[in-house]
Amino acid sequence: MSDSMAALRLHQVRTDDAPEVLQVDEVARPDPAPHQVLVEIRACGVCASDLHVAQGVTPHGPVLPQTLGHEAAGVIATVGDEVIDWQPGDRVAILMARPCHVCAVCTVGRHNLCPSLSVPGIDADGTMAGFALAEPAALVPIPPDVSFEQAAITTDAVATPYHALKRAGVGEGVTVAIHGLGGLGMHAILLAKLAGATVIGVDIDPVNLDRALDWGADEAVDASDGQPARRIRELTGGGADRALEFVGSARTVDQAVKSVAPGGRTTIVGLTNEQLATVPIARFVSQETELVGSFGSTPQDLGELFDLLEEQRLDLTRSVTATIRLEEVPEALHALETREGHPIRTVVTGLV
Numbered sequence: 001m002s003d004s005m006a007a008l009r010l011h012q013v014r015t016d017d018a019p020e021v022l023q024v025d026e027v028a029r030p031d032p033a034p035h036q037v038l039v040e041i042r043a044c045g046v047c048a049s050d051l052h053v054a055q056g057v058t059p060h061g062p063v064l065p066q067t068l069g070h071e072a073a074g075v076i077a078t079v080g081d082e083v084i085d086w087q088p089g090d091r092v093a094i095l096m097a098r099p100c101h102v103c104a105v106c107t108v109g110r111h112n113l114c115p116s117l118s119v120p121g122i123d124a125d126g127t128m129a130g131f132a133l134a135e136p137a138a139l140v141p142i143p144p145d146v147s148f149e150q151a152a153i154t155t156d157a158v159a160t161p162y163h164a165l166k167r168a169g170v171g172e173g174v175t176v177a178i179h180g181l182g183g184l185g186m187h188a189i190l191l192a193k194l195a196g197a198t199v200i201g202v203d204i205d206p207v208n209l210d211r212a213l214d215w216g217a218d219e220a221v222d223a224s225d226g227q228p229a230r231r232i233r234e235l236t237g238g239g240a241d242r243a244l245e246f247v248g249s250a251r252t253v254d255q256a257v258k259s260v261a262p263g264g265r266t267t268i269v270g271l272t273n274e275q276l277a278t279v280p281i282a283r284f285v286s287q288e289t290e291l292v293g294s295f296g297s298t299p300q301d302l303g304e305l306f307d308l309l310e311e312q313r314l315d316l317t318r319s320v321t322a323t324i325r326l327e328e329v330p331e332a333l334h335a336l337e338t339r340e341g342h343p344i345r346t347v348v349t350g351l352v
């Protein structure tokens with residue numbers, strides 16, 4: 001094996017005057033510390049967060065030049081001397097975020113809220129490379145019949161909406177409106193149906209609306225007239241029990257809040273720096289409306305999802321809409337930005 005590897009690195013974030021600078025570089029292959037493993041990356045999903053890093057709108061980092069990517073799966077290449085539970089050749093998915101595992105929130109299982117959380121690809125070198133380092137606590141074994149591509153996207157594109165549906169309290173008999181039908185929103189439909197909910201998909205794009213129905217949504221509501229909440233209240237006789245927001249804009253959050261019934265709960269997943277602006281406080285109070293945020297997922301969420309995959313209760317065969325090479329990532333990010341080709345998940349393969 002050579003001592004170098006290919007890595008997709010961000011050299012310059014986008015500015016008002018210049019586009020971002022992203023290129024495939026030949027870099028040194030990292031050596032695992034005694035407590036780490038080196039994973040040969042076989043698949044890495046392309047996420048809107050990669051775009052946000054390139055646009056320079058993430059709260060921390062990047063530290064340039066920085067390897068992108070945080071949605072990965074592969075095979076363990078080498079293990080550090082102190083690692084006892086994993087062997088070279090093990091097929092693994094890598095947890096998207098790196099919590100400390102020892103602080104007050106980590107010890108109660110809320111690793112996604114760890115104050116020292118770091119996310120590879122966002123504030124440190126990521127997984128769009130031939131190899132990446134990981135701590136054993138960040139690894140989940142991949143069931144034999146699950147592909148690297150599906151395992152990779154499970155760590156974020158599936159786990160993030162899974163966690164959000166739990167935060168939302170979506171289950172049997174609940175009606176949920178899902179606002180924003182990109183990769184995360186589409187997986188929210190799949191998972192909400194699996195949980196026994198009645199699902200209303202909401203988007204401005206007719207292709208996404210058709211696809212939502214195809215993936216099991218009971219209704220699809222076109223939001224392009226700016227009045228989806230009214231339509232949802234008509235369809236449900238007063239509003240959905242729950243709404244999830246995957247767009248990351250104050251306007252869609254407002255639409256989501258207005259789409260729930262009195263006593264309903266809206267869960268925001270989309271990230272934005274905009275301010276909340278929605279219903280008058282008196283109405284919010286008198287209707288006992290709930291508004292919660294949902295961020296990422298926990299190791300427990302990921303374990304549960306791999307169980308669902310292993311039991312073949314969750315089918316992700318339609319989730320990977322394209323596989324590409326590292327060199328094609330800039331183009332894939334552009335397609336994500338313009339929604340060209342309506343990608344659900346584009347996955348980088350052939351990294352080594």
Ligand SMILES: [Zn+2]
Nearest residue numbers: 047048049156
């Ligand atoms: Zn992501």
Ligand SMILES: [Zn+2]
Nearest residue numbers: 100103106114
């Ligand atoms: Zn912690």
